[in-house]
Amino acid sequence: MPSPSVTLRDLRIGEQGVIVQIDGSDSVAARLLEMGLLPGETVKMIGAAPMGDPIEFEVYGYRISLRQVESSRVCIEKT
Amino acid sequence: MSISDRPSVALIGNPNTGKSSLFNALCGGKARVGNYPGVTVEHKTGRLLPEGSSLRRQSSAPPEIDVVDLPGTYSLAARSADEAVSVDVLAGNMPGLARPNVVVVIVDATNLERNLYLFSQVIELGLPTILALNMWDRVSSSGLRIDTEALSQRLGVPVVCTCASKRTGIDELRRHIETAIAAGTGASNSETPSMDWARAAFPEPFQHEVDRLTQWLRDEGVLLAPFQVERLLIDACDAHSHRIIPKPLAKAWERHLEESQQRIAAAGIQGPLFETRARYGWVKRMTAGTIERSAVRHDSRSDSIDRWLTHRWIGLGFFLVLMFLIFQAITWFAQWPMEWIDHVQAAVGSGVESILSPGPLRSLLVDGVIAGVGSVIKFLPQIAILFLFIAILEDCGYMSRAAFVMDKFMSSVGMSGKSFLPLMSSFACAIPGIMATRTIDHRKDRMVTMLVAPLMSCSARLPVYVLMVYAIFPDEVRYASGWISLQGIIIFAMQSLGAIVAIPVAWLLKRFLFPGEPSTFIMELASYKWPSWRVLLARVWERVLSFVTRAGTLILVTSVLVWAAAYFPVDHSGLDRSVVELERLQASSDANTDRMAELRQSINQEKSRLIERSFLGRAGNAIEPLVKPLGWNGQIGIAVLASFPAREVIIATLGTIYALGSESDDDNRGLQAQMREAKWPDGRPVFTLASGLSIMVFFVLCAQCASTLLTIRRETNSWRWPIFSFGYMTLLAYVGAWLTYNVASMW
Numbered sequence: 099m100p101s102p103s104v105t106l107r108d109l110r111i112g113e114q115g116v117i118v119q120i121d122g123s124d125s126v127a128a129r130l131l132e133m134g135l136l137p138g139e140t141v142k143m144i145g146a147a148p149m150g151d152p153i154e155f156e157v158y159g160y161r162i163s164l165r166q167v168e169s170s171r172v173c174i175e176k177t
Numbered sequence: 178m179s180i181s182d183r184p185s186v187a188l189i190g191n192p193n194t195g196k197s198s199l200f201n202a203l204c205g206g207k208a209r210v211g212n213y214p215g216v217t218v219e220h221k222t223g224r225l226l227p228e229g230s231s232l233r234r235q236s237s238a239p240p241e242i243d244v245v246d247l248p249g250t251y252s253l254a255a256r257s258a259d260e261a262v263s264v265d266v267l268a269g270n271m272p273g274l275a276r277p278n279v280v281v282v283i284v285d286a287t288n289l290e291r292n293l294y295l296f297s298q299v300i301e302l303g304l305p306t307i308l309a310l311n312m313w314d315r316v317s318s319s320g321l322r323i324d325t326e327a328l329s330q331r332l333g334v335p336v337v338c339t340c341a342s343k344r345t346g347i348d349e350l351r352r353h354i355e356t357a358i359a360a361g362t363g364a365s366n367s368e369t370p371s372m373d374w375a376r377a378a379f380p381e382p383f384q385h386e387v388d389r390l391t392q393w394l395r396d397e398g399v400l401l402a403p404f405q406v407e408r409l410l411i412d413a414c415d416a417h418s419h420r421i422i423p424k425p426l427a428k429a430w431e432r433h434l435e436e437s438q439q440r441i442a443a444a445g446i447q448g449p450l451f452e453t454r455a456r457y458g459w460v461k462r463m464t465a466g467t468i469e470r471s472a473v474r475h476d477s478r479s480d481s482i483d484r485w486l487t488h489r490w491i492g493l494g495f496f497l498v499l500m501f502l503i504f505q506a507i508t509w510f511a512q513w514p515m516e517w518i519d520h521v522q523a524a525v526g527s528g529v530e531s532i533l534s535p536g537p538l539r540s541l542l543v544d545g546v547i548a549g550v551g552s553v554i555k556f557l558p559q560i561a562i563l564f565l566f567i568a569i570l571e572d573c574g575y576m577s578r579a580a581f582v583m584d585k586f587m588s589s590v591g592m593s594g595k596s597f598l599p600l601m602s603s604f605a606c607a608i609p610g611i612m613a614t615r616t617i618d619h620r621k622d623r624m625v626t627m628l629v630a631p632l633m634s635c636s637a638r639l640p641v642y643v644l645m646v647y648a649i650f651p652d653e654v655r656y657a658s659g660w661i662s663l664q665g666i667i668i669f670a671m672q673s674l675g676a677i678v679a680i681p682v683a684w685l686l687k688r689f690l691f692p693g694e695p696s697t698f699i700m701e702l703a704s705y706k707w708p709s710w711r712v713l714l715a716r717v718w719e720r721v722l723s724f725v726t727r728a729g730t731l732i733l734v735t736s737v738l739v740w741a742a743a744y745f746p747v748d749h750s751g752l753d754r755s756v757v758e759l760e761r762l763q764a765s766s767d768a769n770t771d772r773m774a775e776l777r778q779s780i781n782q783e784k785s786r787l788i789e790r791s792f793l794g795r796a797g798n799a800i801e802p803l804v805k806p807l808g809w810n811g812q813i814g815i816a817v818l819a820s821f822p823a824r825e826v827i828i829a830t831l832g833t834i835y836a837l838g839s840e841s842d843d844d845n846r847g848l849q850a851q852m853r854e855a856k857w858p859d860g861r862p863v864f865t866l867a868s869g870l871s872i873m874v875f876f877v878l879c880a881q882c883a884s885t886l887l888t889i890r891r892e893t894n895s896w897r898w899p900i901f902s903f904g905y906m907t908l909l910a911y912v913g914a915w916l917t918y919n920v921a922s923m924w
Contacts (some may be wrong), residue, residue, distance in 0.1 A: 104364050126697050128412075131453035133699060133771045134251045141466025149490045149585045152594065152698050158291045159470075161702040163594075168697055 104176060106155065106169035115174030116140050121133035126168060134158035135172055184358045185275060186225070187242035189263055189299060190283035192249030192290050193574075193703035195311045195633060198341035198712055199283055203351065219914055225351065242358060245277060248615075253298040254403075254412050258562035267302055270421060279305045279357045286310040286338070287319045291790070293460040294453075296332075305357045306334045310890040313338040322469040331463050337479055342709040378455040380408075382444035386410060386437040393433055410437060411452055460656040479843025480705040483578065492582045500673075503566045507666040511643075514558035528817055535753040535760075540744055541737070548836035548848075550729070550827035556875075559643065560636040561721050567605045568589060572708035576601065577700060585700050589681050591687025593619065593696050596626040600679075603633035603725045604672070605720070607885045611892055619696030625686045627889060628902055629679040631880050634672040637825045641876045642671045644828055648849040649869040674877045679759075680910070731822065736829045743793040743834055752783045789832065806866035807875065807911070808918040810857060817875065824881035867921035874917040879910035 109115055112133070118151075119138050120127045134157055136140045144154040144161065188203075190196040205226050247263040254260070259279075262271070269276030282299050284292035289310070300306055312314075316323060329336035335353045339346030350384050391406045405421065429772075436451050486492050533539040557895030570576055576598050592600075595617045597702035603610030610630045617623040634642075646664045655662050690752075758775045762769060788794050797811025804814035812834050820827035828848070835851040855863040880886065886899040 107219070120450070123450070125412075126699075128254065128449035129251075129697070129699050130455070131449055132254070132294060133701075134659075136453060137450075138456055144226065145484070145487060146489070147487065147582050147585060148493055151585045152581060154487065154702060158288070158301070160288050161704075162289060162699050163698060164703055165584070165588075165698045167695065168699060 104174055106141060106143070106164070106172040107166050111143055111145055113176065114140055115176045116144045117177055118173045121171040121173065127171065130168065130172065135161055140177065142176065145148055183241050183243050184278045184281040186281060186354050186358070187245045187247055187266055187277035188281050189247045189295070189297060190249060190269070191251055194249070194283045194285045194292065196249060196283045197246060198709060199311060199339060200244060201310065201712065201715060202341050202344055202347045202793045212292050221295060222897065225354065240262045242354065244324050245274070250295065254408060267299070267304065267575060268402070277304065278352055279307065281307045281309055281354065283309045283311050286313050286323065287318050287321060289323065290460055290464060293463065294456055297456045297459055300334070302402065305360070307350070307357060308332060308334050308336045310336060310338045311341055313345060313346065314340045320470060324467045328463070328467045328720050329638055332807070333469065334830055380444070380446050380451060380461050383441055383446055383451070385442055390433060390437055395697065396606060399423065399426065409434065411449065419524050464720055473633045482705055486575065486578050487581055491608060493579070496579055496582060501669055505661065505669070506562070513559040515555055518555045518557070522547060522555070535756040537744065537749070540749070541740060544833055544836040544905055545737050545740030546733065548832040549740065549831070550733050552831050553640065553825050554725070555731050557721060557724060558697060559639050559723055561717055563639065564605050564720045565713060567602060568709050568713045570714055574703050577702050580700065581702060588695065590681055590684045591625050591691070593617065593622045594698050595700065596622060599630055603630040606632065606635050607882065608888050611706060611885065611888045614892070619627055621687070621691035621693050622696045624691055625683050627892060628686055628898065629683045631882065631885050631902060631906065632675040632679040632682065632878065634675045637823065637882070638876050640825055640828055642668050642873055644849065645869045645873050648852040648864055649866060671873050671877055673859045675859065678878060732826055732829050735822070737831055739830045740833050742790055742796070743791045745792060747787045747790045749787065752780060752787065755780050755783065793834070806918070807914045808871045808922070812870065821881050822883045823831045824876060866924065867918050870921050871914040871918035875910045875914035878906055878913045880906035
């Protein structure tokens with residue numbers, strides 16, 4: 099299945115997206131899923147740290163920070 | 178630790194759910210609590226306090242119950258050393274700790290859905306379970322309505338609303354724990370009807386493989402709960418969970434596991450997604466209709482604070498200014514109590530002198546014990562204030578923001594934002610700091626963090642800086658109309674130096690010893706909250722107590738040893754006779770001032786002659802060539818050498834040396850005054866700007882703490898790393914002190 103090209107990394111401050119899938123099945127993917135980044139959930143980009151990395155998101159009613167590398171594994175559809 | 182026959186209850190929950198506060202409320206205990214993922218890094222045990230009145234205690238005699246506080250975790254899939262502890266305790270695999278009779282799952286009531294994920298795993302373990310909805314006071318303000326009765330019925334476990342910081346709901350929780358334990362250790366699992374939900378929720382081919390593997394293990398004599406087999410099958414690539422398979426079976430087990438995985442994959446079940454999807458699906462079914470959310474989802478005040486504190490540049494500036502202010506505040510606030518302790522110490526010394534006649538016993542008490550231990554105790558106020566500030570930063574939730582802001586920088590030098598809390602707490606003490614590295618899931622990042630943590634200026638170094646700075650730099654030099662002192666700036670510079678040196682050290686360690694793939698930074702940023710004063714006080718008290726204990730044991734012993742080395746083997750009878758005569762003259766009404774001045778002079782000359790010939794003086798002369806390039810005399814060299822087991826010993830040692838060999842009129846005038854008067858044989862002062870800075874830099878960089886090295890040994894399970902740390906830091910310290918002395922001497 100070709101993965102959609104838009105990921106969490108492409109969101110700008112205040113933008114939202116719905117998760118389509120998470121790439122891979124390693125422990126990083128498992129952790130992201132456990133933290134509530136499930137397909138179908140809405141994620142909002144809150145802001146970024148100095149030099150643009152890591153990035154803060156809102157999901158499942160709480161705040162989580164991900165590095166650019168991790169956020170580019172979460173494929174989304176912008177809403 | 179031995180397995181006790183007392184019943185026990187385990188507390189488990191996500192990080193930031195106020196779990197440790199609840200532990201404190203239940204036990205009145207002193208576990209560390211913090212609003213940062215994973216501040217509790219080791220399981221802690223306490224005793225459940227009986228409820229309220231003593232009358233009830235007598236009448237019904239509730240059983241003594243142990244409470245085990247587990248590290249905060251998001252999941253029972255053990256991926257870090259920290260999470261493995263939780264799984265081991267709950268499954269009864271923790272050596273020396275019996276399997277708990279009851280488990281309390283603590284959840285953040287305002288974030289119930291994600292928190293119940295962990296609950297869905299715990300309930301599968303089949304232990305009697307209680308759900309505590311903590312932070313209940315925030316529920317209504319965040320626009321939530323939770324029907325706890327319906328929730329309790331659906332989950333099949335008691336649900337208790339608590340607010341640990343305000344001590345509400347604690348008695349009810351305690352009653353539920355006691356009831357569950359009284360129901361008997363053999364409480365049947367059928368009491369928790371939701372336990373078997375996973376069998377229904379997970380796909381059939383997966384269940385089939387779990388049964389097959391369970392059966393195979395049972396045939397081989399290994400009895401595992403279905404949950405444990407599930408975990409082995411799901412977390413196949415993870416090393417932590419596979420420790421429970423006995424070695425001789427490992428090969429065969431791997432083959433069976435692989436076959437099972439292939440069959441599951443063939444059935445179209447892929448990756449970790451099916452598990453999380455099943456669990457969150459279950460959570461959604463359980464909470465549907467029991468939770469109502471109005472539009473307001475997040476604490477908006479916390480958001481507006483965050484906009485500034487995690488701002489790209491303002492956040493970084495705020496952090497640096499905050500650190501500077503903390504160290505300025507320490508020198509400000511501690512002044513008054515320090516003077517007070519000084520007075521008490523002098524009074525106690527004079528008191529002992531008035532009771533005892535001159536001789537070895539009086540010298541031991543006054544010059545050894547009081548001068549040694551007293552000079553260390555004097556710095557208690559500073560340490561208490563430092564710990565208070567760090568506790569406030571942790572508890573209010575700022576630490577995780579600092580980690581967020583610093584992550585990019587930290588990862589560029591070979592660590593991660595998660596290294597930030599361990600390093601920050603190392604400013605208080607490297608031991609909890611090194612233990613806190615367990616929350617770093619990436620092994621190489623963890624090793625680098627652990628090896629540079631002792632470079633952070635811990636609270637035991639602070640007294641050394643304060644002593645040197647107060648003895649060398651004048652107090653009058655102030656800037657910004659008296660608000661900023663030169664002394665404060667120097668102390669701040671010393672506190673920062675270790676962290677600055679840690680940057681290239683970490684980079685080199687990462688580059689040459691731990692090269693490899695980058696780590697991850699998946700971290701929750703919890704809402705800010707007001708720190709609870711109970712938690713703050715408990716933590717400061719705990720540290721103060723351990724500092725006093727050290728002063729009363731390790732430092733007392735070293736002080737006495739140093740005193741003995743400085744007192745023996747020379748003959749003190751001549752000196753004692755002069756002192757007796759002087760004291761008689763002082764006491765008599767018609768004072769002969771000429772004779773008194775003469776006596777004082779001869780006492781002082783005798784004192785420095787005696788200390789010069791003592792064991793300590795001779796050893797000092799022997800090592801002087803080694804430390805002279807650093808601008809130190811032999812006595813400083815000995816004092817530094819004596820402080821290798823614990824760095825604050827240098828103050829006690831200098832206190833004893835100068836009390837025994839002081840050339841001043843009054844022994845009880847304080848160490849700093851005596852240090853200002855110390856001279857080389859040619860009359861130059863010993864403590865100058867250059868030699869003082871050189872001593873401080875040595876202490877910044879040196880690993881003078883046996884406990885820290887032992888902690889590294891325990892955490893890495895090898896002697897290699899403590900020896901490595903000790904070696905590289907001692908070398909760094911010597912070179913650094915030498916450079917400092919030579920550069921500063923040019924002024």
